[in-house]
Amino acid sequence: MKIAKSQNSVCRLCKKEAKLCNSHILPEFFYLDLYEEKHRTLQIAKEGEKIIQKGIREYLLCQQCETKLSEYEKYAKELINEIPNFSRDDNLGVLYSENVNYAKFKLFQLSLLWRSAISAHVAFSQIDLGPHEEKIRRMLDDKNPGKASEYGCMLSLIPNTELINNIIQSPTRFTKKLFGHTAFKFPIGNLTWVFIVSSHKLSPWMRELFLQESGMLRVMISRRDESSEIMKLGQILQGFGRSF
Numbered sequence: 001m002k003i004a005k006s007q008n009s010v011c012r013l014c015k016k017e018a019k020l021c022n023s024h025i026l027p028e029f030f031y032l033d034l035y036e037e038k039h040r041t042l043q044i045a046k047e048g049e050k051i052i053q054k055g056i057r058e059y060l061l062c063q064q065c066e067t068k069l070s071e072y073e074k075y076a077k078e079l080i081n082e083i084p085n086f087s088r089d090d091n092l093g094v095l096y097s098e099n100v101n102y103a104k105f106k107l108f109q110l111s112l113l114w115r116s117a118i119s120a121h122v123a124f125s126q127i128d129l130g131p132h133e134e135k136i137r138r139m140l141d142d143k144n145p146g147k148a149s150e151y152g153c154m155l156s157l158i159p160n161t162e163l164i165n166n167i168i169q170s171p172t173r174f175t176k177k178l179f180g181h182t183a184f185k186f187p188i189g190n191l192t193w194v195f196i197v198s199s200h201k202l203s204p205w206m207r208e209l210f211l212q213e214s215g216m217l218r219v220m221i222s223r224r225d226e227s228s229e230i231m232k233l234g235q236i237l238q239g240f241g242r243s244f
């Protein structure tokens with residue numbers, strides 16, 4: 001449900017009355033290039049009201065919940081930076097690590113999805129989780145990462161990128177179902193996060209691509225390259241009558 005809240009209100013996560021923090025919807029670290037001083041960040045919303053924008057914020061969480069989620073973010077930031085150093089399986093076309101903290105990274109993934117769902121900002125308008133929104137809120141509030149098959153996320157990486165590392169596109173819902181499941185896509189820099197939000201039975205290959213309770217995380221190496229992504233973005237921006 002997308003409801004705008006005033007500053008002193010009810011925390012959307014713990015549901016307690018509190019002074020709310022002006023929270024980022026997507027974690028701040030996604031907007032920072034570690035290797036560049038001059039930050040270039042584009043936020044592209046299909047509606048086109050504002051296509052270039054740095055971190056979007058809203059009053060959503062109390063300080064306690066903000067701190068809780070920031071612990072997962074801290075872990076996720078370190079892990080994401082490590083992805084290029086993961087082991088490589090060329091047969092499967094994946095990078096992988098067997099040492100991922102399941103609870104922390106899964107709760108991070110859930111927080112990404114959930115915060116986008118509760119945001120009232122137009123850039124997140126396609127993320128509507130229906131009854132799953134409340135289920136995920138409870139999981140986050142209880143620090144319960146759930147099973148690997150619940151709200152799993154498949155990650156893919158576009159290798160050898162420079163230009164798109166700081167480009168954050170609005171998350172979208174797959175117009176057709178993805179192999180029979182409702183799915184949402186978050187293209188964030190050179191990583192794409194695809195969440196499966198479904199109560200139906202998942203095929204085994206799909207489950208294998210989710211973060212595993214054992215600590216196994218596979219990241220698909222995308223066959224797309226940076227130039228085709230830039231072309232695609234160029235077309236979107238041209239649609240708004242702007243140059244890129």
Ligand SMILES: [Zn+2]
Pocket residue numbers: 011012013014015016018061062063064065066
């Ligand atoms: Zn709270």
